[in-house]
Amino acid sequence: MSLKPAVGSQDHVQGDDSASIEIVEYGDYQCPHCGNAYPIVKEIQETFGDQIRFVFRNFPLSESHEYAFSAALAAEAAALQDKFWEMHDALYENQSRMDDDLFEELAIQIGLDIEQFRKDFESANLEQRIEFDFESGIRSGVNGTPSFYVNGEKFDGGVTDLYQLLKESTE
């Protein structure tokens, strides 16, 4: 199963274009499995450094997770102020206490213009963007969260399997 569409300018990307390994995660900020994967993804990024390019796409399971869609909105609103990754990280680090009040608290914590954040949070454009990510996930064969793609192909395993694979392939 391959990634549709391929990573492009609309994506949130960490790492260099020249990295040899591109990892895409479809994730949900309230999904506990994604929460568990978060520190391991960080460790992968630290271990393999500029060999890795990491991309995050939204796949909120809104029916299962009450705050998943709002959390995705918060991260996308932060992206408009160039702080997507700060919000992404803060959401996972505070996943256990996620509720409606958390988003503004984190927005202040990471230094966003709060008036602008509130306005963007309500914007229909951001909603569409999240739905676009979700639909691209379905087309790419996402069957749960987190789902990972390595160099454009679906990786059938969890994040620890991914870490293991990378260790072996870079040895």
Place this chain on the structure above:
Amino acid sequence: MLEKGVTAPDFELNATPDQKIKLKDFKGKNVILAFYPADWSPVCSDQMALYNEMLKYFTKQDAQIFGISVDSVWCHLAFENDRKLHFPLLADFEPKGAVSKAYGVYDDETGESKRALFVIDKEGKIAWSYLSPTAVNPGADGILDALEELNKS
């Protein structure tokens, strides 16, 4: 398992203790049948939970989805309530697995339905079918592709 081009065997199964679903009542609509082994599989990778998020995409393709397993109506009810599912789960319970058998997707060893997908067209013919390894959630990309193909013609 039944393949493309075959007329989908009709059935009548309970969706709730007092509501029966007949396949033939859905002529004129596309129908998705998702056979699966059992209720109560792990949350985030759950196949039914994924379809639950996708109902508006199915509606857009003029399709109705049904989950089918050998669990009883009471088990389905508890599962639907717990997972807040907004589509019917049918109980292939008595005689056990009869519909799964008719579609060729009953696993005699485990006594459960296999993990299999069928897309049935508006005339009641199977337009697409897919058998997934039991441990693998097949996602929804194949279903959407099949529905789009149908609605193109």
